[in-house]
Amino acid sequence: MVMSNLKNLNLDANQEDRAKAIRDSLRDAIVDRRLAPGAKLSEAEVGSLYDVSRTVARHALQMLTFEGLVTSERNKGAFVSNPSPEEARQIFTSRRLIEAGLIEEAAHRMQPDDFAAFRQQLSKEAGLKANHGAKARREEIKASGDFHLMLTDVAGNEILKKFMDELIARSSLVIALYGRTGTSSCGNDDHSDILDAMEAGDVARATQMMLRHIDHIEADLDLRSVDSLTLKEALLQ
Template sequence: MNIARVGNDRMDGAEDRAQAIHDHLRDAIVDRRLAPGAKLSESEVGALFDVSRTVARSALQMLAFEGLVRSERNRGAFVANPSPEEARQVFASRRLIEPAIATEACARVTQADIEAFAEHLREEARLLSERGPNARRAEIKASGDFHLLLASVGGNAILKRFMEELIARSSLVIALYGKSGASSCGHGEHEGILAALRDRDVQRLSGLVLHHIDHLEADLDLRPKDGLALRDALQMPG
């Protein structure tokens, strides 16, 4: 499906145009139509969407803030390309941090927290039943948000900030390299984690969290794949 040029859309201004470009590029990255390491030239992005380089730069900066794009001085912007070793380090870090968070959460969890988790799991189940171009991205975000909710219940602001960075990096790795079909399994594991948290069973909760992280990492396919050119990845007319 071809997309209309952003510059021809009726938007309020440059910020809206930049957000629309961000959304298109993000979809192409998450869907792996743009390969890790692909160059994102401000001039090419601007030309494709019929906007100034300033607007294109703003869109790329949004993506860089989310960790989907990296900017290199005097070279430009590129689709983030976490190496297999970086991916392993992300999940190794999660194994060190999340059991400690789980221990704190068991000591602090309230009935209101349990209800918030249950509502989140209902939303995860709803997303799993949906289809469409945004479904996979929404599932990944919801899965990450579950772990951030656990960190919030843990009450340690420093660990929560660490988790925010780790979840952002994990989501990028999963979006780029995750195999299809694992989301329902992850949702089931979240249900088990919530049951252990409800029972305040620290040992079981920590074990389930570690098993879940192992499962997420095992689902990665880090073999190199060829991507499309920028114009083709965005499905824009020649």
């Protein structure tokens, strides 16, 4: 899916694999905050550090740009995305407005199979919370975001889904960069409680708990600046 949205750089299979490995390594450094928001990612330096061509390095950075972890500026280069405190607040304000209505819409459409799928998702989240490290953290943040996207799917509104896809991607970036606890703050208990209320037909309670849940996520953010390592220092750690 990512590939269909990226420029075709005519890479062979080996180069494609190298680009993906570089993407994963850089993503770990970003999520671990070894590379702070705003840090420059030079194609030439990335290529040199990983002993690959600039074309392969460019493709790795493009994949990170598509994921929202990197931004590209014409004539300036690529940088670790740097959501401002105000942007972070706007993201979660938007989520409150949208997800309150989303709960009501999804609750009316939920079927037994849907509840079973959500329970399976909650089990996956619980399993990931026991793991440690950058990869586990990425997977836990993604799984937690997937819970919210599953609600959007059940609601069946394609326009709303486009908004939520962007909001979850952008909030996941903010959580990865600024979450104090080192996890997504999308607690499994919060999700379970929301699902319990929906299954009991108590839409008002489910909505209230969703809003409180989003409050918890935002309250966990630490938007203070951090000292960034150089690209080489970050990758050697």
